[in-house]
Amino acid sequence: MKTIKLLAFLCTGALFFTSCSSDDDNPDPVNEEELITKVTITLQAENAETVTMEYSDESGLGHDHDHDHEGEGAEDDHDHDGLEGVVSGPLKPNTSYTGSIALWNESVSPAENITDEIKEEADEHQFFYQAIGGLEIDTDYLDKESDYLSTDSSNPVGLQFNLTTGAAGHGDLRVVLRHQPKKPNTGLDDAGGETDMDISFHVHIEE
Template sequence: MDDLEIIDEINLTAGTTYTLTFEIENNLDSPGEDIGEEIAEEDDEHQFFFSFTEDAFSDPTGNGNIDNTSDPVNYADSDDNNNPVGLLTTWTTSSDALSDGTFTVRLQHQPDIKSSSTGANDGDTDFDLTFVLNIQ
């Protein structure tokens, strides 16, 4: 059995805009399965939520939307009901350096309940990963 491979540190450049995408695979079975494709196909049942060190980013501002669904996150994709998904997001880092901050991504599975107001604690958590965030 292969181990789950997770890079636990994100190193970004200050004052730079990034596009975040996900490559999510299950390679425990052969052949492997593209979980990202499944999430895209079932986008009306999934949403990514984010939390990060306060003011690590100039856009979106704040600390993410895990604690409050209405907090800003720059979702660049949506489901057929125009609700955010999060397989594609944009981020602009602050001009200030940051060492040992945090960046958390949580994927919620929300069949039959996903709406514009469902949050990071609604439905079932598919994964909840926290990374060290450094901005130089």
């Protein structure tokens, strides 16, 4: 699974056969992988209990799981093999929740806050939230790239969002993080990019 990319420097020589010299002032940047081992979504509403959704995997989300969808048109709303997390309780019908998502790498000590990495690369990441299986949920982005970067871009990121429930029922809430998606886009179907994370939560809406 492809995860958040951190910038590192690797000395390279001609034809990649010579060793790095100590006076190389312009090393070539390469990407290193950063694990996402824990995801927490918090949903808050004025007249409802706070609901949390959590997924954790100490080996990294999706490690050894074949669900790394890549490229444009790779998604199917009804046929995905995302990993399922734990939900603290039901959501209330016809209620508007303010949502936030946070990601960590807890394989190291102290744990790394991957949320900060996404903010620093907000123009290269976007979260997508999909209701599946009859779940009546709509989501809207509350943040944009200009909230985290020195830019006037209004392209969404998805660390903050609004979630509105409909009638009672149950189904899956799918959460996907894309790296270098096409922006703007109309959703996962034309987002392109690479999948950093693909998880789901079985959600109940009830009184």
